[in-house]
Amino acid sequence: MAISINFNIDQGSKFSGVVTIQNEDGSVYDLTNKTPYSQMRKSYYTSSYHNINAAVEGDSTLGKVRLSLTASESGAIKAGRYVYDVELHNDNDVEDVKRVLQGIITISPQVTQTVIP
Numbered sequence: 633m634a635i636s637i638n639f640n641i642d643q644g645s646k647f648s649g650v651v652t653i654q655n656e657d658g659s660v661y662d663l664t665n666k667t668p669y670s671q672m673r674k675s676y677y678t679s680s681y682h683n684i685n686a687a688v689e690g691d692s693t694l695g696k697v698r699l700s701l702t703a704s705e706s707g708a709i710k711a712g713r714y715v716y717d718v719e720l721h722n723d724n725d726v727e728d729v730k731r732v733l734q735g736i737i738t739i740s741p742q743v744t745q746t747v748i749p
């Protein structure tokens with residue numbers, strides 16, 4: 633079962649967070665031969681989405697996944713509330729997909745929109 637973690641992201645700012653994925657017994661989930669994918673949508677039923685950069689962080693046996701957005705990526709997202717999830721795809725078996733993380737992302741609106749050198 634996927635765990636739930638919510639994130640608050642400032643529109644127009646760089647975002648980065650690392651989450652440790654665990655098995656149901658609390659042990660670290662081995663991410664060897666797994667590729668994480670993540671998207672956020674305005675609702676579960678919306679067809680449009682924003683990709684969230686997702687990557688295994690460091691040693692895959694430590695179960696860490698980094699989620700990130702660049703400042704320009706977060707700046708292109710309209711402020712508001714979104715749902716997201718993270719799926720792990722097995723590199724050796726396309727049918728082996730596991731949802732491991734889910735939650736709400738709140739994008740808070742940006743005021744300053746000029747680039748200062």
